[in-house]
Amino acid sequence: MRAITAPYIFDGFDYQLNKAVVFDDKIIDIIDIDRLEINYSNIDIIEYKSSIIYPGFINPHIHLEFSSNISTLKYGDFMEWLHSVIENRDELLNSADDNIMYQACIDMIKSGITTFGAVSSYGLELEVCKKAPQRVIFFNEAIGSIPSAVDALYNDFLQRVDNSIKADPKDKITPAIAIHSPYSVHPILLKRVIQRAKENNMPLSTHFMESPYEREWLEYNSGEFARFFKEKFGVTKAVTTPKEFIEAFDSYPTLFVHAIHLKEEEYQHLALNNHSIIHCPRSNRLLGCGRLNLSKCNNIPISIATDGLSSNWSLNIFDELREALMMHYNQDLDKFAKELLKGITSTPSKALKSNTGEIIKGALADFAVVSLPHLPKDISQLAIQTILHTKDVKSVWIDGEEII
Numbered sequence: 439m440r441a442i443t444a445p446y447i448f449d450g451f452d453y454q455l456n457k458a459v460v461f462d463d464k465i466i467d468i469i470d471i472d473r474l475e476i477n478y479s480n481i482d483i484i485e486y487k488s489s490i491i492y493p494g495f496i497n498p499h500i501h502l503e504f505s506s507n508i509s510t511l512k513y514g515d516f517m518e519w520l521h522s523v524i525e526n527r528d529e530l531l532n533s534a535d536d537n538i539m540y541q542a543c544i545d546m547i548k549s550g551i552t553t554f555g556a557v558s559s560y561g562l563e564l565e566v567c568k569k570a571p572q573r574v575i576f577f578n579e580a581i582g583s584i585p586s587a588v589d590a591l592y593n594d595f596l597q598r599v600d601n602s603i604k605a606d607p608k609d610k611i612t613p614a615i616a617i618h619s620p621y622s623v624h625p626i627l628l629k630r631v632i633q634r635a636k637e638n639n640m641p642l643s644t645h646f647m648e649s650p651y652e653r654e655w656l657e658y659n660s661g662e663f664a665r666f667f668k669e670k671f672g673v674t675k676a677v678t679t680p681k682e683f684i685e686a687f688d689s690y691p692t693l694f695v696h697a698i699h700l701k702e703e704e705y706q707h708l709a710l711n712n713h714s715i716i717h718c719p720r721s722n723r724l725l726g727c728g729r730l731n732l733s734k735c736n737n738i739p740i741s742i743a744t745d746g747l748s749s750n751w752s753l754n755i756f757d758e759l760r761e762a763l764m765m766h767y768n769q770d771l772d773k774f775a776k777e778l779l780k781g782i783t784s785t786p787s788k789a790l791k792s793n794t795g796e797i798i799k800g801a802l803a804d805f806a807v808v809s810l811p812h813l814p815k816d817i818s819q820l821a822i823q824t825i826l827h828t829k830d831v832k833s834v835w836i837d838g839e840e841i842i
């Protein structure tokens with residue numbers, strides 16, 4: 439058992455002054471610093487000066503498999519990007535060896551990310567995720583829209599899910615399920631995959647309405663995707679409608695990734711069914727997809743993620759928060775900065791059913807300690823100054839062990 443102290447802690451929702459956090463692999467107590475040595479004698483204490491103790495940060499959506507991309511893929515328009523992914527897929531996948539993917543995990547931990555959600559198309563990164571110091575929500579992805587291939591794809595998917603379930607608990611892998619998108623997953627496959635998630639109460643995520651082309655195709659069977667599907671697969675009609683797709687998730691809270699091109703009633707549907715959104719602002723900007731309209735997202739929890747290096751230039755969570763802060767320029771600065779920090783702590787932790795992301799008794803002892811040269815005197819400035827001035831954190835703890 440040991441304790442860490444700092445002038446401030448952020449408990450996942452708010453800042454508290456002069457607290458000590460007592461923990462082993464889980465948080466045992468949060469008490470006033472001046473009570474620490476009275477209540478706990480002979481305890482190891484680390485004092486962080488001019489610092490804020492945060493829960494370890496959660497990056498709920500990345501694609502490690504494309505970690506070798508730096509300047510290969512084409513940015514500016516979703517379809518052009520997609521064509522460049524198809525053209526360079528083999529080269530990128532082959533060059534993303536274990537070392538490159540492991541380096542991506544280490545880059546994340548430097549910015550305080552102690553949990554990440556890795557979407558896996560082929561299961562190639564499972565071994566790297568086991569070796570990574572972080573907790574990994576391992577999202578086995580289902581994809582396939584051609585009915586004749588559904589059985590084979592489902593069996594391959596089940597095999598990958600099983601492999602992630604078999605991981606040793608010390609590797610900190612949480613098996614989870616991802617659906618690629620409404621345009622790439624047949625409704626029969628969709629139904630089976632959601633059922634599989636329900637059986638083991640696994641976290642479930644899906645890309646949804648990322649580009650304007652997606653709505654055009656799903657709703658009207660037209661636009662750039664119509665050209666794409668005709669050319670590649672000889673298909674002229676989408677496998678599902680937005681309504682059918684979204685209703686397939688009723689009764690099972692799901693993380694909808696991007697959700698930019700939604701209609702009013704679809705946002706309401708997400709809220710009513712306790713779904714949440716994962717917002718990847720830099721990825722959306724780079725792929726020409728637009729900007730999530732936060733004013734439409736009433737009562738929908740929003741987590742923030744970097745997405746993969748296939749649509750971003752870094753996996754640093756503070757790079758993402760700074761861009762989000764600037765991109766959503768019409769939000770109140772102080773309040774929004776705090777919402778963003780919730781979006782990488784308590785909000786994704788709830789959506790992922792993870793016992794992290796909050797500094798409360800019983801939570802896992804994962805922390806990211808941020809130091810500032812001068813702590814602002816006004817508590818309302820802590821969130822904004824943390825976001826503006828942090829690139830790498832001072833210290834990272836996972837399971838009560840100091841990693842950095």
Ligand SMILES: [Zn+2]
Pocket residue numbers: 499500501557645695745746
């Ligand atoms: Zn994605």
